[in-house]
Amino acid sequence: MNSTQLFNHIQSKRSFLCVGLDTDYRRLPEHLLEEEDPVFSFNKAIIDAVAPYSVAIKPNLAFYEADGARGLRSLEKTVKYARSVYPELFLIADAKRGDIGNTAELYARAFFENLDFDAVTLSPYMGADTVLPFLRFAEKWAILLALTSNPSALDFQTTIENKSGKMLYEKVIERSQIWGTVDNMMYVVGATKAEKLQWVRAMIPDHFLLIPGVGRQGGSLDEVARYGMNRSCGLLVNSSRSIIYADSSPHFSEAAAEAARKLAVQMSHILDKFAL
Amino acid sequence: MNSTQLFNHIQSKRSFLCVGLDTDYRRLPEHLLEEEDPVFSFNKAIIDAVAPYSVAIKPNLAFYEADGARGLRSLEKTVKYARSVYPELFLIADAKRGDIGNTAELYARAFFENLDFDAVTLSPYMGADTVLPFLRFAEKWAILLALTSNPSALDFQTTIENKSGKMLYEKVIERSQIWGTVDNMMYVVGATKAEKLQWVRAMIPDHFLLIPGVGRQGGSLDEVARYGMNRSCGLLVNSSRSIIYADSSPHFSEAAAEAARKLAVQMSHILDKFAL
Numbered sequence: 206m207n208s209t210q211l212f213n214h215i216q217s218k219r220s221f222l223c224v225g226l227d228t229d230y231r232r233l234p235e236h237l238l239e240e241e242d243p244v245f246s247f248n249k250a251i252i253d254a255v256a257p258y259s260v261a262i263k264p265n266l267a268f269y270e271a272d273g274a275r276g277l278r279s280l281e282k283t284v285k286y287a288r289s290v291y292p293e294l295f296l297i298a299d300a301k302r303g304d305i306g307n308t309a310e311l312y313a314r315a316f317f318e319n320l321d322f323d324a325v326t327l328s329p330y331m332g333a334d335t336v337l338p339f340l341r342f343a344e345k346w347a348i349l350l351a352l353t354s355n356p357s358a359l360d361f362q363t364t365i366e367n368k369s370g371k372m373l374y375e376k377v378i379e380r381s382q383i384w385g386t387v388d389n390m391m392y393v394v395g396a397t398k399a400e401k402l403q404w405v406r407a408m409i410p411d412h413f414l415l416i417p418g419v420g421r422q423g424g425s426l427d428e429v430a431r432y433g434m435n436r437s438c439g440l441l442v443n444s445s446r447s448i449i450y451a452d453s454s455p456h457f458s459e460a461a462a463e464a465a466r467k468l469a470v471q472m473s474h475i476l477d478k479f480a481l
Numbered sequence: 482m483n484s485t486q487l488f489n490h491i492q493s494k495r496s497f498l499c500v501g502l503d504t505d506y507r508r509l510p511e512h513l514l515e516e517e518d519p520v521f522s523f524n525k526a527i528i529d530a531v532a533p534y535s536v537a538i539k540p541n542l543a544f545y546e547a548d549g550a551r552g553l554r555s556l557e558k559t560v561k562y563a564r565s566v567y568p569e570l571f572l573i574a575d576a577k578r579g580d581i582g583n584t585a586e587l588y589a590r591a592f593f594e595n596l597d598f599d600a601v602t603l604s605p606y607m608g609a610d611t612v613l614p615f616l617r618f619a620e621k622w623a624i625l626l627a628l629t630s631n632p633s634a635l636d637f638q639t640t641i642e643n644k645s646g647k648m649l650y651e652k653v654i655e656r657s658q659i660w661g662t663v664d665n666m667m668y669v670v671g672a673t674k675a676e677k678l679q680w681v682r683a684m685i686p687d688h689f690l691l692i693p694g695v696g697r698q699g700g701s702l703d704e705v706a707r708y709g710m711n712r713s714c715g716l717l718v719n720s721s722r723s724i725i726y727a728d729s730s731p732h733f734s735e736a737a738a739e740a741a742r743k744l745a746v747q748m749s750h751i752l753d754k755f756a757l
Contacts, residue, residue, distance in 0.1 A: 227584070267580055271587035273557065273595055274550040281549065301579050303604045304543055305631040308503070311547035319549055328579045330606045330626055332633025350606055355581045357608025360656055364649060367641040373649065380636060 206295055206323050206344055207388040208413060212437040214260045214293050216481065219473035221438050222465060223261035223297065223415065225445025226251065226283065228268050232450055234457045244272070244279035245286075247457075251449050252287050252294075254462035258469035261295040261441050262287055284320050295441070296322045297415070301350060302335070303328030309338040317345045324348050326393065326415075329377045333384055340385045347390055351377050351405070354395025354418030378408055387411045394433070396424025396442070402432035413439050420447040426468070430475045438481055444468060482571055482599050482620055483664040484689060488713040490536045490569050492757065495749035497714050498741060499537035499573065499691065501721025502527065502559065504544050508726055510733045520548070520555035523733075525562055527725050530738035532567045534745035537717050539573040560596050571717070572598045573691070577626065578611070579604030585614040593618045600624050602669060602691075605653045609660055616661045623666050627653050627681070630671025630694030654684050663687045670709070672700025672718070678708035689715050696723045702744070706751045714757055720744060 215221050228244050240246040252262060264283060269276035287294050298316045302309070302325060316322045317339075324346035327336055339347040352362055352374040362374045371379065378392055394405050396418035405414065414433055418424040419442050426442065433440050448468075452460030491497050504520050516522040528538060540559060545552035563570050574592045578585070578601065592598045593615075600622035603612055615623040628638055628650040638650045647655070654668055670681050672694035681690065690709055694700040695718050702718065709716050720740075728736030 229583075229587075265580075265584055267578075267584040267587045267591075270546075270553075271591040271595070273591070274553045277546075277550045277553055301604075301607075302543075303577050303579060303606070303626075304541075305629075305633075307505075308541055308543040311505075311543045315543075315547040315549070319547070328577075328604045328606045330579070330604045330637060331577075331629050331631055332636030332638070334631045334633040350579075353581075353607050355607055355610045357581075357610040360608030361606060361649065361653065362608070364640065364652060365643040367643050367646070370643070373637065373640060376640060377637065 208437065211260065211295055211413065214295070215438045215476070218258070218260055218469070219476055220258050220260060220469040221440050221442055221472055222259040222468050223263050223441045223443040224251070224255045224259045224448055224465060225299065225443050226262060226264040226449065227445045228264070228449065230272060232453070234453045234455060236455050242279055242282065244276070245282045248279070248283040249286055250458040251461050252283070252291065254458040255448060255465040256291045256294065258462070258465040259294070261297055263297040263299045263443055265299040265445075281320060284322060288321055295324065297324045297326065297348065298322040299326050301326050301328050303331050305331055305334035306338070309335055313339045313342060317342045324391070326350065329381070336381065336384050340389050345389065347385060348415050349377060349381055349390065349392050351392040352394050352398055352401060354397045354424065358395065375404065375408065378405065382409070387413070391415050391441075393417065396429050399424060399428035399432050402429065406433060406435065410435055411437070411439070413441060416440060416442045420444050426471055426475070430479070434475070434479055438476065442472070484713065487536065487571055487689065490571070491714045491752070494534070494536055494745070495752055496534050496536060496745040497716050497718055497748055498535040498744050499539050499717045499719040500527070500531045500535045500724055500741060501575065501719050502538060502540040502725065503721045504540070504725065506548065508729070510729045510731060512731050518555055518558065520552065521558045524555070524559040526734040527737050528559070528563050528567065530734040531724065531741040532570065534738070534741040535570070537571040537573055538563055539575045539719060541575040541721075557596060560598065564597055571600065573600045573602065573624065574598040575602050577602050577604050579607050581607055581610035582614070585611055589615045589618060593621045600667070602626065605657065612657065612660050616665050621665065623661060624691050625653060625657055625666065625668050627668040628670050628674055628677060630673045630700065634671065651680065651684065654681065658685070663689070667691050667717075669693065672705050675700060675704035675708050678705065682709060682711065686711055687713070687715070689717060692716060692718045696720050702747055702751070706755070710751070710755055712757075714752065718748070
């Protein structure tokens with residue numbers, strides 16, 4: 206999928222919502238525990254519920270890897286299901302990988318070929334070597350951590366460089382411009398730092414940004430749109446727990462659909478306001 | 482395992498070698514491909530071969546994850562085998578993870594409880610939130626990427642901070658001092674930057690360092706020892722491909738043993754020289 210196609214899906218669904226599948230076995234609705242693969246059953250129901258209101262799905266790999274081989278099978282089935290039933294969904298492996306050379310290539314093959322994800326999140330600490338192997342796959346994306354939404358993001362990401370006066374996350378964005386394009390590179394910029402989005406937009410007017418931290422972490426959707434939206438939307442806003450754990454009764458999927466629908470309604474108004 | 486126990490193993494084996502199990506299915510000796518689990522058969526033979534000459538074993542997770550559920554089963558069997566037959570080996574999951582809060586906790590449980598590794602490598606980009614959950618496990622270690630041995634390490638790790646004049650990797654080492662102790666935190670410092678080891682040692686005289694890049698990547702063992710060794714050795718020097726792929730014939734394990742033995746002989750001389 207390229208950025209134009211992604212924008213087309215945003216326009217037709219009137220939503221730029223990404224739903225994070227942080228599926229924790231211990232938080233599943235009780236009635237699902239009798240199923241053969243409770244994690245997959247949960248994910249399948251959530252995907253069916255939120256697909257009308259979202260353009261992207263983002264499983265966080267930790268939740269599957271924590272369960273070993275069984276967890277990976279649930280993930281494989283989840284991706285296969287989403288890919289076959291909702292081919293328009295942009296599938297993000299939230300893996301935050303940061304390895305190099307051969308190793309990065311192996312990860313790229315694992316995520317893009319074996320699992321058929323559209324994108325992988327990557328940590329930039331080790332530099333270009335960690336990113337370039339992912340950019341060799343046609344129509345696949347690398348999503349670089351730039352400014353994250355967690356409290357200790359400020360430990361290192363906002364370190365100010367001596368000569369340039371730029372912060373580390375700005376240097377990450379700037380330096381990576383020669384690695385990829387608007388059609389295969391995005392950046393994670395937390396909604397909890399919405400005011401910083403305007404600086405990011407000044408540097409990269411055309412790239413898509415993946416925005417965590419709206420909802421429970423306190424970021425505002427309106428602020429994110431004000432500072433971060435561009436002519437092709439340029440935003441994927443992620444919400445995880447407030448959608449997938451909206452309810453733990455047998456009606457969990459209706460509650461998830463409703464939580465996603467509410468966000469999509471807000472997004473639709475925002476898209477209208479920006480005449481997109 | 483604490484740092485004193487690790488040093489004891491180093492003293493009794495006269496070696497501070499870590500063997501990297503970067504086991505690539507495509508590079509296995511042909512005769513192993515008929516086995517039920519060729520990757521495990523290979524790893525088992527390598528571990529048996531190198532155990533007399535090494536104190537640590539470091540599977541790189543990418544090589545197992547690239548194979549999906551099957552790869553994870555090979556990894557589980559490998560760790561279980563090493564743990565039960567060679568309880569003195571320090572087992573490192575080279576995962577370079579960098580996730581936060583709940584997610585980091587899940588990874589910690591996966592690596593320390595389900596798989597029983599002693600240590601995990603972590604990327605510090607997202608700050609304390611990525612490291613602290615790993616430090617809550619007794620006798621388990623977090624190994625932080627500081628200055629890595631790949632060419633693009635210099636993209637960001639040597640960024641000089643405005644006020645302090647310190648490089649980013651120095652800031653990582655300095656700031657993380659309050660997170661853990663010499664008994665649960667190590668740092669990755671590449672052998673290709675051996676002269677920088679003396680600055681690292683000035684900052685952290687007592688921590689263990691995990692040193693990649695000796696051998697094929699061009700680092701020198703003598704230089705690493707000169708700049709990096711402390712009173713309790715304080716070094717784990719990793720070698721991967723030059724040991725495990727020393728030979729691809731049915732005699733691969735003898736060749737691996739010989740390659741590990743040669744390094745251990747050098748290390749033994751170094752330990753003698755430092756009177757350790």
